[in-house]
Amino acid sequence: MSPNAYLIVSAALFCIGLAGVLIRRNAVVMFMCVELMLNAANLALVTFSKVHSELDGQVAAFFTMVVAAAEVVVGLAIIITIFRSKASLSIDDARRMRH
Amino acid sequence: MFTTLVFWVAAPLALVMAVGTVVARKVVHSAICLCGMMVALGALYATLEAPFLFVAQILVYTGSIVMLFLFTMMLIGIDTQETLVETIRGQRVASGIAIGALLLLLVLAVGNAIAGGFGTLEDDNAHYSGNAQGLAVLIFTKYVFAFEAAAALVLTAALAAMVLAHTERRSPKVRQRESAAARIRRYAESGTSPAPEAGPGVYARANSIAYPALLPDGSIAGGSVSPTLLGRGDAVLNAETLPALVTEAAAEIAGELPVLTTSAQASSAGDPAATTVSVEPAPDDAEGGAR
Numbered sequence: 001m002s003p004n005a006y007l008i009v010s011a012a013l014f015c016i017g018l019a020g021v022l023i024r025r026n027a028v029v030m031f032m033c034v035e036l037m038l039n040a041a042n043l044a045l046v047t048f049s050k051v052h053s054e055l056d057g058q059v060a061a062f063f064t065m066v067v068a069a070a071e072v073v074v075g076l077a078i079i080i081t082i083f084r085s086k087a088s089l090s091i092d093d094a095r096r097m098r099h
Numbered sequence: 100m101f102t103t104l105v106f107w108v109a110a111p112l113a114l115v116m117a118v119g120t121v122v123a124r125k126v127v128h129s130a131i132c133l134c135g136m137m138v139a140l141g142a143l144y145a146t147l148e149a150p151f152l153f154v155a156q157i158l159v160y161t162g163s164i165v166m167l168f169l170f171t172m173m174l175i176g177i178d179t180q181e182t183l184v185e186t187i188r189g190q191r192v193a194s195g196i197a198i199g200a201l202l203l204l205l206v207l208a209v210g211n212a213i214a215g216g217f218g219t220l221e222d223d224n225a226h227y228s229g230n231a232q233g234l235a236v237l238i239f240t241k242y243v244f245a246f247e248a249a250a251a252l253v254l255t256a257a258l259a260a261m262v263l264a265h266t267e268r269r270s271p272k273v274r275q276r277e278s279a280a281a282r283i284r285r286y287a288e289s290g291t292s293p294a295p296e297a298g299p300g301v302y303a304r305a306n307s308i309a310y311p312a313l314l315p316d317g318s319i320a321g322g323s324v325s326p327t328l329l330g331r332g333d334a335v336l337n338a339e340t341l342p343a344l345v346t347e348a349a350a351e352i353a354g355e356l357p358v359l360t361t362s363a364q365a366s367s368a369g370d371p372a373a374t375t376v377s378v379e380p381a382p383d384d385a386e387g388g389a390r
Contacts, residue, residue: 001106003217004209006143009110011205013117013136015198020121022194025186028126028175032133032168036117039140039160042152050147053218058149058230059237065152065159066249070256072164076171077263083175084266092186 006047013040027079027089031072038068102146109146113139126172134165148220151231296322 013036020033042061049057079089086093116139119132141156220230227233238246273281286293297320300312312323 001103001146001217003215005106005110006147007209008206009113009143011202011209012114013140014205015202016114016117016121018201019194019198022198023191024121026126028168028171029120029129032120032129035133035160035164036120036136039137042156043140043143046144046147046149046152049149050217050220051215053220053223055220055223055230055233055237056241058152058234059242061149061152062155062234062238063242063245063249065155066253069159069164070252072167073256073260074263076167077260080171080174081263089175 003047003051007044010040010043010047013037013043025090025092027082027091028076030091031075031079034075035068035072038064105142105146109139109142112136113143127169130165130168130172133168134161137161137165148224149230151234299323 017036045061116136123129137160145153299308300310312320
């Protein structure tokens with residue numbers, strides 16, 4: 001397998017995740033799509049790790065996982081907090097900060 | 100060779116699952132698709148000589164992150180509906196163009212950037228007698244400050260989640276005495292029955308909780324099906340079709356069992372609709388009222 005195949009999969013996954021973030025209105029689904037984009041970036045990191053025969057890319061992917069876990073915890077807590085006050089998951093309803 | 104095979108199985112699976120995450124109408128389906136995508140991606144890591152990340156991917160992502168998503172959905176209710184109204188006009192078309200352009204750009208850039216093939220990680224992996232050991236050496240020497248920062252980040256995130264999700268109780272806790280008094284008060288004020296709501300219907304062919312109970316006149320007993328099931332939609336039998344279905348089943352049973360036929364005929368001259376009248380209504384049992 002050439003690295004290009006892996007990188008194209010990574011790019012496609014990233015674009016699918018981006019499409020989800022742009023098109024969906026449900027906060028939880030948008031959040032899942034952000035995870036999808038993080039994973040796509042991880043795949044590129046691991047691929048380049050093998051291309052360059054260095055383990056550093058895998059370490060970077062590992063740190064991305066750690067950051068993703070922290071991000072999910074805080075993001076879901078925020079979503080629950082918004083849901084408690086708005087009783088809605090739609091991001092269009094969360095515009096209280098604007099006024 | 101084996102690597103190629105795994106790639107051609109896992110990569111399309113990952114892409115299909117990713118598309119499923121985006122297009123699934125129900126949030127739970129999105130989460131399950133995300134789970135499958137993570138596992139397929141883990142398989143891809145395994146083909147890239149990253150066994151530690153392969154295991155970590157499955158443990159961290161499918162094991163904890165998707166579980167967190169599912170827990171959140173249980174907390175906020177899986178029956179929340181998503182509006183499909185576009186709030187910004189032309190947003191979908193514009194984002195479609197933008198995504199297509201980005202994909203083209205990425206693929207073309209990737210196609211130009213990578214000329215060579217894969218190197219090998221065998222030396223790196225073998226140097227410290229394993230992939231996990233090699234990663235550990237890097238994390239605790241070269242990237243030790245990043246590791247410490249990540250530790251601080253995770254700690255802060257855990258505290259932040261506790262602070263954000265915590266709410267003080269502002270009203271006194273409702274106990275059995277208070278709820279019983281409120282039930283009787285509702286009965287006095289609005290006539291709502293103090294008895295527990297009717298359980299789901301039990302029929303000859305189904306005793307699923309998705310089937311509503313029927314009143315003696317053949318109509319649906321309100322509140323006999325959980326609002327969550329109603330909100331989810333497809334799990335519940337349509338309220339209009341159910342009496343007809345029960346009538347049909349009752350007529351069929353009446354045809355099979357001559358004893359019932361005679362009793363049905365005795366009551367109302369063989370009219371199948373009358374058979375539903377003989378369906379026992381759910382009794383308001385006094386024991387459940389203490390709940």
